[in-house]
Amino acid sequence: MTTQRPITIRKIDHVAERVYSHENYVVTFGPDGTSTDLWTLSNDNRALEHLKTLGHPGVIAPIVDGERNLVAISTCSSSAPEIHISDIESGNLIRTLTLYGSLYDEHMPYSSRLGLALVSTRVVDELPRVLVVDVAGNGWIEGVAHIPPDLRTSTDRLSPLFGAEHITDDGDIICSYVEPLLPDIVDHFSLMRWEGIPHGNTLPTARAEFPVTLEDGDAVSTSCCIPFRGAAAAALLIAACETVAETVYSCWSVVRAIDIRTLSALWTAEPIWGIIRHLYHVVDAGVVIATGMYHTPDNTRKNIPLSIIAALDDQTGALLRLEQVNRAVQGVSVRLCAAARDAVVIVFVNGEVSITLMDDFLSKGLARNADSQKVVTTRLSQGDGTKVVDVAIASSSVVVATQAKLVVVSW
Numbered sequence: 430m431t432t433q434r435p436i437t438i439r440k441i442d443h444v445a446e447r448v449y450s451h452e453n454y455v456v457t458f459g460p461d462g463t464s465t466d467l468w469t470l471s472n473d474n475r476a477l478e479h480l481k482t483l484g485h486p487g488v489i490a491p492i493v494d495g496e497r498n499l500v501a502i503s504t505c506s507s508s509a510p511e512i513h514i515s516d517i518e519s520g521n522l523i524r525t526l527t528l529y530g531s532l533y534d535e536h537m538p539y540s541s542r543l544g545l546a547l548v549s550t551r552v553v554d555e556l557p558r559v560l561v562v563d564v565a566g567n568g569w570i571e572g573v574a575h576i577p578p579d580l581r582t583s584t585d586r587l588s589p590l591f592g593a594e595h596i597t598d599d600g601d602i603i604c605s606y607v608e609p610l611l612p613d614i615v616d617h618f619s620l621m622r623w624e625g626i627p628h629g630n631t632l633p634t635a636r637a638e639f640p641v642t643l644e645d646g647d648a649v650s651t652s653c654c655i656p657f658r659g660a661a662a663a664a665l666l667i668a669a670c671e672t673v674a675e676t677v678y679s680c681w682s683v684v685r686a687i688d689i690r691t692l693s694a695l696w697t698a699e700p701i702w703g704i705i706r707h708l709y710h711v712v713d714a715g716v717v718i719a720t721g722m723y724h725t726p727d728n729t730r731k732n733i734p735l736s737i738i739a740a741l742d743d744q745t746g747a748l749l750r751l752e753q754v755n756r757a758v759q760g761v762s763v764r765l766c767a768a769a770r771d772a773v774v775i776v777f778v779n780g781e782v783s784i785t786l787m788d789d790f791l792s793k794g795l796a797r798n799a800d801s802q803k804v805v806t807t808r809l810s811q812g813d814g815t816k817v818v819d820v821a822i823a824s825s826s827v828v829v830a831t832q833a834k835l836v837v838v839s840w
Contacts (some may be wrong), residue, residue, distance in 0.1 A: 440835070455470060605620055663689040
């Protein structure tokens with residue numbers, strides 16, 4: 430029987446609306462855009478120390494580069510997005526980069542070796558584009574990736590999707606493209622690679638199309654993409670969500686390992702029902718953990734959310750374990766399902782936490798009550814007043830933002 434991992438809980442009085450982690454750094458955004466704070470985790474991931482309060486509240490995931498001693502925070506002013514780059518040790522602002530258009534994505538892929546980031550933007554009445562931005566140096570916009578001319582379509586509400594997926598340490602840029610839903614159905618998505626920084630109307634060096642496999646599926650989008658560490662060739666892991674329009678029930682996700690140079694699929698996993706929101710490559714265990722959400726109707730046609738956690742073999746994509754957490758059974762919603770270096774972590778919105786060692790998860794699944802089938806949990810605090818606002822996962826801990834505190838849960 431699977432058992433719960435013993436945990437240590439430490440709390441700090443601090444109000445945060447969003448929490449992000451990168452290696453031993455944690456960044457929090459205050460409520461209503463009030464502040465951005467930078468923290469460090471101790472080497473054992475058990476203690477959180479406040480470093481600096483930065484002057485610019487962020488809107489999307491920040492860039493933290495410990496080697497270059499900088500943190501980059503993206504904000505949206507009344508006219509254009511800005512990237513504020515600050516020194517980690519002093520908290521002093523180094524410089525501000527003013528871009529153009531509006532932010533088009535929730536993350537900025539970054540190469541610490543090159544100090545370059547990809548920023549997806551959209552200008553009114555124009556097609557989306559991907560900017561190559563010099564974060565660590567003294568430059569500005571180093572290049573722009575455009576949708577190739579043979580794929581360009583209308584700029585109205587049903588515009589195509591064009592997203593930044595990855596920048597390699599050699600400067601290659603990977604973007605995804607999905608054509609507009611109307612007037613025709615969407616039956617595939619595309620990946621494209623530019624070799625080096627694109628300038629002007631530089632065309633991608635490589636392009637590949639991946640078909641929609643869901644029966645009657647007529648829409649697709651890429652939901653997450655991460656580097657595939659440990660592969661024989663430079664590769665990415667990417668999840669694509671395929672749907673039937675106008676229903677929340679007909680939806681599945683396909684996870685693929687993609688060769689960066691050729692954009693060919695190294696392997697393609699069997700579809701998983703639901704939307705995969707996060708991918709984690711746990712190298713030591715030889716697995717890819719995919720987490721997300723699926724909706725199913727109950728007997729009264731009421732919409733019931735299910736959180737999903739799938740483990741895939743990282744060499745073949747074969748499904749090794751699939752666990753679901755049913756909102757109706759558990760009695761509370763999941764705020765985050767994630768994988769750390771050696772454990773699967775679930776944080777519920779009421780402050781309950783489940784931590785299962787990776788070996789136990791792969792062999793036995795989640796620890797559950799034999800009668801109710803509820804996932805066995807530990808509460809962050811006594812009483813019923815805890816509400817989880819956001820969560821960030823670290824290597825052997827999770828940082829939880831409640832309405833009044835930051836809580837570090839370590840194991």
